Protein backbone atom coordinates (compact mmCIF):
# COMPACT_ATOMS: atom_id res chain seq x y z
CA UNK A 1 0.00 0.00 0.00
CA UNK A 2 1.35 3.39 -0.96
CA UNK A 3 0.94 6.07 1.68
CA UNK A 4 -0.59 9.35 0.62
CA UNK A 5 -1.16 12.66 2.35
CA UNK A 6 -4.50 12.87 4.14
CA UNK A 7 -7.28 14.80 2.42
CA UNK A 8 -9.74 17.29 3.81
CA UNK A 9 -12.52 14.77 4.45
CA UNK A 10 -10.19 12.46 6.36
CA UNK A 11 -8.92 15.37 8.44
CA UNK A 12 -12.49 16.36 9.30
CA UNK A 13 -13.32 12.81 10.35
CA UNK A 14 -10.31 12.40 12.59
CA UNK A 15 -10.55 15.83 14.19
CA UNK A 16 -14.29 15.82 14.84
CA UNK A 17 -13.97 14.54 18.41
CA UNK A 18 -10.60 16.09 19.20
CA UNK A 19 -10.69 18.40 22.24
CA UNK A 20 -6.96 18.77 22.94
CA UNK A 21 -3.62 18.45 21.16
CA UNK A 22 -0.25 17.08 22.25
CA UNK A 23 2.78 18.18 20.26
CA UNK A 24 6.17 16.61 19.97
CA UNK A 25 8.61 19.53 19.73
CA UNK A 26 11.70 18.84 17.60
CA UNK A 27 10.65 18.35 13.97
CA UNK A 28 7.11 19.57 14.69
CA UNK A 29 7.47 23.03 16.26
CA UNK A 30 11.09 23.71 15.32
CA UNK A 31 14.26 22.29 13.84
CA UNK A 32 17.40 23.24 15.72
CA UNK A 33 16.68 26.83 16.70
CA UNK A 34 14.38 27.64 13.79
CA UNK A 35 10.60 27.74 14.19
CA UNK A 36 8.75 25.69 11.57
CA UNK A 37 6.07 27.30 9.38
CA UNK A 38 2.43 27.51 10.57
CA UNK A 39 3.26 26.84 14.24
CA UNK A 40 2.27 30.27 15.50
CA UNK A 41 -0.88 30.34 13.38
CA UNK A 42 -1.98 26.94 14.70
CA UNK A 43 -1.34 27.76 18.36
CA UNK A 44 -3.12 31.11 17.98
CA UNK A 45 -6.12 29.34 16.44
CA UNK A 46 -6.19 26.77 19.28
CA UNK A 47 -5.99 29.57 21.86
CA UNK A 48 -8.81 31.41 20.13
CA UNK A 49 -11.02 28.31 20.24
CA UNK A 50 -10.09 27.43 23.82
CA UNK A 51 -8.58 24.07 22.83
CA UNK A 52 -5.84 23.16 25.31
CA UNK A 53 -2.51 21.72 24.20
CA UNK A 54 0.73 20.46 25.69
CA UNK A 55 4.24 19.78 24.44
CA UNK A 56 5.97 16.48 25.22
CA UNK A 57 9.57 15.46 24.76
CA UNK A 58 11.68 12.41 25.50
CA UNK A 59 14.60 14.72 26.12
CA UNK A 60 15.59 14.78 29.81
CA UNK A 61 18.46 17.26 29.50
CA UNK A 62 16.42 20.46 29.95
CA UNK A 63 13.77 21.55 32.44
CA UNK A 64 10.32 22.73 31.29
CA UNK A 65 11.39 26.30 32.16
CA UNK A 66 14.43 25.94 29.88
CA UNK A 67 12.19 24.63 27.09
CA UNK A 68 9.72 27.49 27.60
CA UNK A 69 12.67 29.85 27.23
CA UNK A 70 13.86 28.12 24.05
CA UNK A 71 10.35 28.32 22.58
CA UNK A 72 9.98 31.97 23.59
CA UNK A 73 13.26 32.69 21.79
CA UNK A 74 11.56 31.44 18.61
CA UNK A 75 8.41 33.47 19.21
CA UNK A 76 6.34 30.61 20.67
CA UNK A 77 4.88 31.46 24.04
CA UNK A 78 4.03 28.40 26.17
CA UNK A 79 3.92 28.22 29.98
CA UNK A 80 6.39 25.71 31.48
CA UNK A 81 3.54 23.76 33.08
CA UNK A 82 2.34 22.77 29.60
CA UNK A 83 5.70 21.17 28.76
CA UNK A 84 6.25 17.56 29.83
CA UNK A 85 9.74 16.08 29.72
CA UNK A 86 10.70 12.46 30.32
CA UNK A 87 12.39 13.64 33.56
CA UNK A 88 9.08 14.83 35.01
CA UNK A 89 7.18 11.77 33.90
CA UNK A 90 9.89 9.50 35.31
CA UNK A 91 9.55 11.33 38.64
CA UNK A 92 5.76 10.89 38.61
CA UNK A 93 6.13 7.20 37.80
CA UNK A 94 8.69 6.68 40.60
CA UNK A 95 6.28 8.32 43.04
CA UNK A 96 3.58 5.82 42.09
CA UNK A 97 5.96 2.87 42.45
CA UNK A 98 8.15 3.65 45.47
CA UNK A 99 7.64 5.14 48.93
CA UNK A 100 9.18 8.46 50.01
CA UNK A 101 12.79 8.11 51.10
CA UNK A 102 13.60 5.42 48.51
CA UNK A 103 17.35 5.58 47.77
CA UNK A 104 18.02 6.54 44.14
CA UNK A 105 21.18 6.89 42.07
CA UNK A 106 20.96 8.96 38.90
CA UNK A 107 23.07 8.85 35.76
CA UNK A 108 21.88 12.05 34.15
CA UNK A 109 22.06 15.79 33.95
CA UNK A 110 21.03 18.54 36.37
CA UNK A 111 17.48 18.67 34.95
CA UNK A 112 16.96 14.99 35.79
CA UNK A 113 18.67 15.23 39.19
CA UNK A 114 16.46 18.21 40.02
CA UNK A 115 13.23 16.52 38.88
CA UNK A 116 13.85 13.37 40.92
CA UNK A 117 15.91 14.42 43.94
CA UNK A 118 15.43 18.21 44.04
CA UNK A 119 12.68 18.36 46.66
CA UNK A 120 13.96 15.69 49.08
CA UNK A 121 11.06 13.28 48.47
CA UNK A 122 13.55 10.57 47.48
CA UNK A 123 17.03 10.13 48.94
CA UNK A 124 20.26 10.36 46.93
CA UNK A 125 22.40 7.23 47.06
CA UNK A 126 25.33 5.59 45.28
CA UNK A 127 26.06 1.87 44.98
CA UNK A 128 23.63 1.19 47.87
CA UNK A 129 20.74 2.60 45.78
CA UNK A 130 17.42 0.76 45.58
CA UNK A 131 16.67 2.31 42.18
CA UNK A 132 19.01 3.47 39.41
CA UNK A 133 17.66 6.00 36.91
CA UNK A 134 19.52 6.78 33.69
CA UNK A 135 18.96 9.48 31.09
CA UNK A 136 21.10 11.33 28.59
CA UNK A 137 24.22 12.66 30.31
CA UNK A 138 26.68 14.98 28.57
CA UNK A 139 29.03 14.58 31.56
CA UNK A 140 28.96 10.77 31.63
CA UNK A 141 32.03 9.24 33.29
CA UNK A 142 33.30 5.72 33.90
CA UNK A 143 32.72 6.35 37.60
CA UNK A 144 28.99 6.96 37.06
CA UNK A 145 28.67 3.75 35.03
CA UNK A 146 30.63 1.89 37.72
CA UNK A 147 28.36 3.06 40.56
CA UNK A 148 25.18 2.35 38.57
CA UNK A 149 26.46 -1.10 37.59
CA UNK A 150 27.33 -2.02 41.19
CA UNK A 151 23.92 -0.88 42.42
CA UNK A 152 22.01 -2.79 39.73
CA UNK A 153 24.12 -5.89 40.29
CA UNK A 154 23.26 -5.63 44.00
CA UNK A 155 19.57 -5.73 43.10
CA UNK A 156 18.58 -2.10 42.47
CA UNK A 157 15.69 -1.69 40.02
CA UNK A 158 16.75 -0.05 36.76
CA UNK A 159 14.60 2.70 35.20
CA UNK A 160 15.48 4.75 32.09
CA UNK A 161 13.95 8.06 31.05
CA UNK A 162 13.81 7.33 27.30
CA UNK A 163 15.18 4.90 24.74
CA UNK A 164 16.52 7.32 22.08
CA UNK A 165 19.89 5.98 20.95
CA UNK A 166 21.09 9.25 19.45
CA UNK A 167 20.55 12.98 19.65
CA UNK A 168 20.53 15.32 16.67
CA UNK A 169 23.22 17.98 17.17
CA UNK A 170 24.68 20.65 14.90
CA UNK A 171 27.62 18.27 14.25
CA UNK A 172 25.45 15.22 13.50
CA UNK A 173 24.03 12.39 15.61
CA UNK A 174 25.64 12.04 19.06
CA UNK A 175 25.05 9.40 21.80
CA UNK A 176 21.68 9.72 23.55
CA UNK A 177 20.00 8.11 26.56
CA UNK A 178 19.72 4.79 24.71
CA UNK A 179 23.48 4.60 24.24
CA UNK A 180 23.92 4.85 28.02
CA UNK A 181 21.24 2.18 28.51
CA UNK A 182 23.24 -0.04 26.15
CA UNK A 183 26.37 0.39 28.29
CA UNK A 184 24.51 -0.45 31.52
CA UNK A 185 22.66 -3.39 29.97
CA UNK A 186 26.00 -4.76 28.73
CA UNK A 187 27.49 -4.43 32.23
CA UNK A 188 24.51 -5.79 34.19
CA UNK A 189 22.39 -7.98 31.89
CA UNK A 190 19.40 -6.10 33.34
CA UNK A 191 16.87 -4.45 31.02
CA UNK A 192 15.39 -1.19 32.35
CA UNK A 193 11.80 -0.09 32.62
CA UNK A 194 11.64 2.68 29.99
CA UNK A 195 9.36 5.67 30.62
CA UNK A 196 9.47 7.95 27.53
CA UNK A 197 7.92 7.46 24.09
CA UNK A 198 7.08 4.94 22.58
CA UNK A 199 5.74 3.94 26.00
CA UNK A 200 2.40 5.67 26.63
CA UNK A 201 3.13 7.14 30.11
CA UNK A 202 4.16 10.60 28.92
CA UNK A 203 1.10 10.83 26.63
CA UNK A 204 -1.31 9.70 29.34
CA UNK A 205 0.14 12.24 31.74
CA UNK A 206 -0.38 14.95 29.11
CA UNK A 207 -4.04 13.93 28.68
CA UNK A 208 -4.53 14.08 32.45
CA UNK A 209 -2.89 17.51 32.56
CA UNK A 210 -5.23 18.76 29.83
CA UNK A 211 -8.28 17.27 31.55
CA UNK A 212 -9.48 15.17 28.60
CA UNK A 213 -9.98 11.51 27.77
CA UNK A 214 -7.28 9.87 25.63
CA UNK A 215 -9.73 9.37 22.72
CA UNK A 216 -10.21 13.16 22.60
CA UNK A 217 -6.53 13.92 22.06
CA UNK A 218 -4.63 14.32 18.81
CA UNK A 219 -0.91 13.58 19.11
CA UNK A 220 1.24 15.28 16.49
CA UNK A 221 4.76 14.03 15.87
CA UNK A 222 7.47 13.63 13.27
CA UNK A 223 8.42 10.02 14.13
CA UNK A 224 6.39 6.87 13.66
CA UNK A 225 8.37 4.65 16.03
CA UNK A 226 8.10 7.03 19.00
CA UNK A 227 5.48 9.78 18.69
CA UNK A 228 2.82 7.97 16.68
CA UNK A 229 3.33 4.64 18.43
CA UNK A 230 3.18 6.24 21.90
CA UNK A 231 0.02 8.13 20.86
CA UNK A 232 -1.61 4.92 19.64
CA UNK A 233 -0.67 3.03 22.78
CA UNK A 234 -2.22 5.83 24.84
CA UNK A 235 -5.47 5.61 22.83
CA UNK A 236 -5.01 9.01 21.11
CA UNK A 237 -5.71 9.94 17.52
CA UNK A 238 -2.39 10.52 15.77
CA UNK A 239 -0.98 12.75 13.04
CA UNK A 240 2.42 12.43 11.43
CA UNK A 241 3.92 15.61 10.00
CA UNK A 242 6.68 15.32 7.41
CA UNK A 243 8.68 18.30 8.70
CA UNK A 244 11.13 16.24 10.75
CA UNK A 245 12.49 12.70 10.65
CA UNK A 246 9.84 10.57 8.87
CA UNK A 247 9.13 10.65 5.13
CA UNK A 248 6.14 9.39 3.16
CA UNK A 249 8.03 6.24 2.20
CA UNK A 250 8.72 5.53 5.89
CA UNK A 251 4.95 5.26 6.31
CA UNK A 252 4.93 2.56 3.62
CA UNK A 253 7.72 0.67 5.35
CA UNK A 254 6.26 0.86 8.87
CA UNK A 255 3.62 -1.24 10.58
CA UNK A 256 2.70 1.91 12.53
CA UNK A 257 -0.12 3.70 10.72
CA UNK A 258 -1.00 7.23 11.86
CA UNK A 259 -4.60 8.41 11.49
CA UNK A 260 -3.34 11.38 9.47
CA UNK A 261 -0.24 12.04 7.37
CA UNK A 262 0.31 15.76 6.79
CA UNK A 263 3.04 17.62 4.92
CA UNK A 264 3.16 20.21 7.73
CA UNK A 265 0.79 21.91 10.19
CA UNK A 266 -1.02 24.02 7.58
CA UNK A 267 -3.97 21.62 7.01
CA UNK A 268 -4.67 21.77 10.75
CA UNK A 269 -4.62 25.58 10.71
CA UNK A 270 -7.10 25.47 7.81
CA UNK A 271 -9.34 22.97 9.60
CA UNK A 272 -9.54 24.91 12.84
CA UNK A 273 -10.08 28.17 10.95
CA UNK A 274 -12.81 26.95 8.62
CA UNK A 275 -14.54 23.94 10.10
CA UNK A 276 -14.97 25.30 13.55
CA UNK A 277 -15.77 28.91 12.77
Ligand SMILES: [Mg+2]
Nearest residue numbers: 024026027222
Ligand atom coordinates in the same frame (compact mmCIF):
# COMPACT_ATOMS: atom_id res chain seq x y z
MG1 LIG B 1 10.45 14.98 17.06
